[in-house]
Amino acid sequence: MAAALAESVSSSSGSVEAAAGGAGNSSSSSRHEKSLGLLTAKFVSLLQEAKDGVLDLKLAADTLAVRQKRRIYDITNVLEGIGLIEKKSKNSIQWKGVGPGCNTREIAHKLIELKAEIEDLELRERELEQQKMWVQQSIRNVSDDVQNNQLAYVTDEDLCKCFAGLEWAKEIPDPPEKYKRSNRRPASQ
Secondary structure (H helix, E strand, C coil): CHHHHHHHHHHHHHHHHHHCCCCCCHHHHHHHHHHHHHHHHHHHHHHHHCHHHEEEHHHHHHHCCCCCHHHHHHHHHHHHHCCCEEEEECCEEEECCCCCCCCHHHHHHHHHHHHHHHHHHHHHHHHHHHHHHHHHHHHHHHHHCHHHHHHCCCCHHHHHHHCCCCHHHHHCCCCCHHHCCCCCCCCCC
């Protein structure tokens, strides 16, 4: 994000200086744009790390060892123009990028953690879905076998009684008609 802002500021400021006649030959202009871009990236990083997102511009200029404070003002004018900062006072600005006082590095770190957690949960969900398919197939294998079918005597009511009180047990569907039996148990053999 800082790199994109740096590009935006350097291209905007470069055209302003060229119009004012401040640009020299093309190689020095290129160096100037690159250094302004680098300065912008450092400035945005400093701003994002500032307590409550508030930064004193004099302190920023000293920290970044900027000889021309005008360059800091070029950066702040562009950032203010696109709504990422607001002036609190003459020499103080506040970051509004993600919200007042938000540290985007912390947010980015939290986002990485959440994406990893989602990935883990999706993996677990796939594993559970596979196990569910195996259990369903096992039940079909047992219930479709003629010999087992004669010995199967557990009713859906029996199962529901075993799991009474559990929320997910309410979602157990009624068995198909071909599997429904009376409540009588088969005779002992």
